[in-house]
Amino acid sequence: MRRFPTTRPRRLRRTPALRAALRETRIDPAGLVLPLFVHAGIDAPAPVASLPGVLQHTPDSALEAARVAVGLGVRSVLLFGIPAAKDALGSSGWDPAGPVPTAIRVLRDGLGDQLVIWADVCQCEYTDHGHCGPLDPSGAVRNDDAVTGYVRDALAYADAGADLVAPSGMMDGQVAAIRAGLDAEGFAEVGIVAYASKFASAFYGPFRDAAGSALEGGDRAGHQLDPANRREARLELALDVAEGADIVMVKPALAYLDVLADARRSVDLPLAAYHVSGEYAMIHAAAQRGWLDGEQAMWEATVSIRRAGADLVVTYAATALAEAVAT
Numbered sequence: 001m002r003r004f005p006t007t008r009p010r011r012l013r014r015t016p017a018l019r020a021a022l023r024e025t026r027i028d029p030a031g032l033v034l035p036l037f038v039h040a041g042i043d044a045p046a047p048v049a050s051l052p053g054v055l056q057h058t059p060d061s062a063l064e065a066a067r068v069a070v071g072l073g074v075r076s077v078l079l080f081g082i083p084a085a086k087d088a089l090g091s092s093g094w095d096p097a098g099p100v101p102t103a104i105r106v107l108r109d110g111l112g113d114q115l116v117i118w119a120d121v122c123q124c125e126y127t128d129h130g131h132c133g134p135l136d137p138s139g140a141v142r143n144d145d146a147v148t149g150y151v152r153d154a155l156a157y158a159d160a161g162a163d164l165v166a167p168s169g170m171m172d173g174q175v176a177a178i179r180a181g182l183d184a185e186g187f188a189e190v191g192i193v194a195y196a197s198k199f200a201s202a203f204y205g206p207f208r209d210a211a212g213s214a215l216e217g218g219d220r221a222g223h224q225l226d227p228a229n230r231r232e233a234r235l236e237l238a239l240d241v242a243e244g245a246d247i248v249m250v251k252p253a254l255a256y257l258d259v260l261a262d263a264r265r266s267v268d269l270p271l272a273a274y275h276v277s278g279e280y281a282m283i284h285a286a287a288q289r290g291w292l293d294g295e296q297a298m299w300e301a302t303v304s305i306r307r308a309g310a311d312l313v314v315t316y317a318a319t320a321l322a323e324a325v326a327t
């Protein structure tokens with residue numbers, strides 16, 4: 001009698017060629033989205049200490065970075081702006097001469113429709129207190145006033161030529177208001193990526209250095225989701241779908257793969273996941289110490305996010321991943 005009669009899964013894992021042929025999930029550079037920080041107050045790109053390989057860009061250096069990414073098959077960038085001046089309302093967010101509208105024009109001029117341009121819509125980079133909109137006397141973000149600002153931001157980015165605007169502030173009603181605003185001003189073609197399930201996460205730490213949006217007190221727990229809540233994430237997702245989102249996003253990614261898998265089952269819209277700054281920084285920090293293989297870990301993290309159901313992955317490693325899969 002044979003002891004191991006029938007199933008021998010190891011047959012199919014024997015050689016690299018067999019493994020590559022049978023891989024269920026792949027990283028396609030066309031599904032990667034590269035975040036770019038554009039700083040209005042610098043003449044030359046500046047490194048971000050906590051995000052190795054990430055720069056604060058001028059519009060011209062953002063174009064160069066986008067050109068390299070596009071050359072490797074990446075199709076999309078996600079823009080964040082760091083303005084020259086901030087105020088309590090965050091009014092530099094909708095300045096047509098601000099960093100994001102300026103960068104959109106430069107990118108569109110340089111790369112035309114080869115590039116899909118996403119513009120993040122939030123006020124936290126533009127307010128002097130670092131919160132996602134104007135505050136009431138108790139220090140809470142005023143929901144509807146924040147949304148009014150987001151509509152103005154979205155219109156400025158649409159007017160500059162963005163393909164997609166991506167409201168990340170987690171204010172109630174933001175997607176519906178932006179959709180109505182865009183439609184009313186003749187921007188029916190501009191889509192909305194809703195940061196639908198965005199958690200109040202410690203993994204955003206390095207982003208706040210990169211975007212110069214450190215909080216002057218308080219936190220974002222009054223509007224972002226509690227990390228413990230899976231059902232509520234589904235509810236938020238359904239609301240944004242009902243409000244007219246074209247693409248929905250889960251953020252962060254790795255600690256929320258259950259949320260992502262739920263989203264894949266409950267929504268047929270394109271699904272994005274944001275592998276956020278802290279997730280990227282952790283891998284680099286450990287790799288710098290020689291504690292793990294950074295390139296392998298980045299691939300594994302990204303392929304896990306794809307396996308859980310994301311069509312699109314927003315990642316600071318987009319260019320490096322695209323380069324790695326090309327070779």
Ligand code: PBG
Nearest residue numbers: 122124168203204207276277278
């Ligand atoms: C703005 C915004 C944040 C991120 C994306 N958009 C910061 C925050 O909500 O505090 C985080 C991205 C990252 O960590 O990579 N609201």
